Amino acid sequence: MTTREAAETATHSPQGSSHGSVLGWSLAVLLREWNTRVEDASRDLPQGVRGYQVLSAVVHEAPPTQAALAARLGIDRTVMTYLLDKFEGCDLLERKQDPSDRRARRIVPTEHGRRLLAEVDARVAKAEDELLSTLPPEDRRALLALLEHAATGAAPAGEDRCAAVARSAVLTREE
Amino acid sequence: MTTREAAETATHSPQGSSHGSVLGWSLAVLLREWNTRVEDASRDLPQGVRGYQVLSAVVHEAPPTQAALAARLGIDRTVMTYLLDKFEGCDLLERKQDPSDRRARRIVPTEHGRRLLAEVDARVAKAEDELLSTLPPEDRRALLALLEHAATGAAPAGEDRCAAVARSAVLTREE
DNA sequence: GGAAAGTAATCTGTCCAACAGACTATATGC
DNA sequence: GCATATAGTCTGTTGGACAGATTACTTTCC
Numbered sequence: 575m576t577t578r579e580a581a582e583t584a585t586h587s588p589q590g591s592s593h594g595s596v597l598g599w600s601l602a603v604l605l606r607e608w609n610t611r612v613e614d615a616s617r618d619l620p621q622g623v624r625g626y627q628v629l630s631a632v633v634h635e636a637p638p639t640q641a642a643l644a645a646r647l648g649i650d651r652t653v654m655t656y657l658l659d660k661f662e663g664c665d666l667l668e669r670k671q672d673p674s675d676r677r678a679r680r681i682v683p684t685e686h687g688r689r690l691l692a693e694v695d696a697r698v699a700k701a702e703d704e705l706l707s708t709l710p711p712e713d714r715r716a717l718l719a720l721l722e723h724a725a726t727g728a729a730p731a732g733e734d735r736c737a738a739v740a741r742s743a744v745l746t747r748e749e
Numbered sequence: 750m751t752t753r754e755a756a757e758t759a760t761h762s763p764q765g766s767s768h769g770s771v772l773g774w775s776l777a778v779l780l781r782e783w784n785t786r787v788e789d790a791s792r793d794l795p796q797g798v799r800g801y802q803v804l805s806a807v808v809h810e811a812p813p814t815q816a817a818l819a820a821r822l823g824i825d826r827t828v829m830t831y832l833l834d835k836f837e838g839c840d841l842l843e844r845k846q847d848p849s850d851r852r853a854r855r856i857v858p859t860e861h862g863r864r865l866l867a868e869v870d871a872r873v874a875k876a877e878d879e880l881l882s883t884l885p886p887e888d889r890r891a892l893l894a895l896l897e898h899a900a901t902g903a904a905p906a907g908e909d910r911c912a913a914v915a916r917s918a919v920l921t922r923e924e
Numbered sequence: 925g926g927a928a929a930g931t932a933a934t935c936t937g938t939c940c941a942a943c944a945g946a947c948t949a950t951a952t953g954c
Numbered sequence: 955g956c957a958t959a960t961a962g963t964c965t966g967t968t969g970g971a972c973a974g975a976t977t978a979c980t981t982t983c984c
Contacts, residue, residue: 594805594870596893597877598783600900602802605776606823607903612773627777630769641961647774648781650942655963677950677961695769702772708902709895717895718771720888725775727883728782816932825971830934844933852932852979 611705615697618690620660628657629691632667632681639678786880790872793865795835803832804866807842807856814853
């Protein structure tokens with residue numbers, strides 16, 4: 575009896591959000607798999623996936639400060655410090671004084687960093703294709719679009735704003 | 750705003766994929782937000798989100814063994830041990846000897862566990878709705894479907910099989 | 925029937941990564 | 955110039971993940 579109740583609850587969906595959170599489970603599974611695959615793709619970078627995300631954000635989004643970068647990736651600021659230490663040590667990123675605010679550091683990629691990221695980006699793209707290989711290309715594009723939309727919409731106020739700032743920074747400050 | 754428009758934004762960049770992994774970032778942001786919201790929704794459960802996932806999986810999926818449960822959620826088996834200890838301590842779950850294999854324990858929810866989960870499930874559903882509130886209902890459904898499909902497809906062999914086993918267990922094992 | 929190998933769960937010890945909190949240096953506002 | 959806020963760093967603590975050994979039981983194969 576009790577088991578039957580369970581089965582019923584499980585399939586008895588009022589509005590599609592039937593059995594316990596599909597959302598949470600799917601996100602967790604996908605992210606876990608994404609991690610292991612990208613971990614492999616970022617083998618040349620310090621700090622594995624973490625490192626990839628940092629380098630990628632710096633190059634592609636150019637957040638204006640260390641703090642903005644941390645906020646964008648949801649990383650603690652104290653953690654960001656030693657992450658960047660390693661990147662500087664590997665000659666992938668540099669910290670430069672921001673002339674307009676001497677407390678802040680502008681994080682800029684080195685040439686080496688850019689080149690390496692390009693390689694890794696390619697490997698990551700391939701890994702992601704494999705990860706989503708069960709979806710036809712059309713659905714894959716739809717999923718990515720929906721995900722990005724949902725993520726920017728769901729980000730706790732400040733993250734998308736940060737991205738916007740970052741983008742404008744790219745435009746105004748590129749040399 | 751439809752999926753197609755979003756897709757355009759996503760693929761908007763000059764050289765196509767010059768955008769670092771949208772996938773990884775989106776998944777991470779969404780999961781992080783999902784976590785904080787569900788953390789709040791599961792305040793009555795031991796172990797927060799973790800606890801919710803465990804209880805939810807036990808009730809809705811009824812994995813046959815502790816190990817299967819752990820595999821489904823991507824949790825280490827040694828961790829599962831003390832997670833379940835707490836649940837037993839709170840009278841939410843029970844470990845019962847599996848008569849057909851006396852090494853294994855069947856994890857079954859108590860009445861209390863079921864009731865509590867029902868409450869929490871409701872709160873979680875609400876939290877998820879809010880999380881995706883920027884998507885129109887149609888897109889929301891599409892996203893969930895695509896996510897689930899992608900996740901089951903991407904799960905390292907054994908996880909969906911485990912779910913299948915679990916479901917059949919629900920059907921065959923009556924009390 | 926019984927040794928050998930395999931599996932479910934547990935227990936133990938180790939390690940690392942996250943976070944809070946204090947601290948330095950700048951900035952901004954009154 | 956004093957008060958308050960912010961960027962970044964450093965330090966100490968803690969919890970959670972994981973590897974490895976252990977116990978109990980099952981399966982296999984001779």
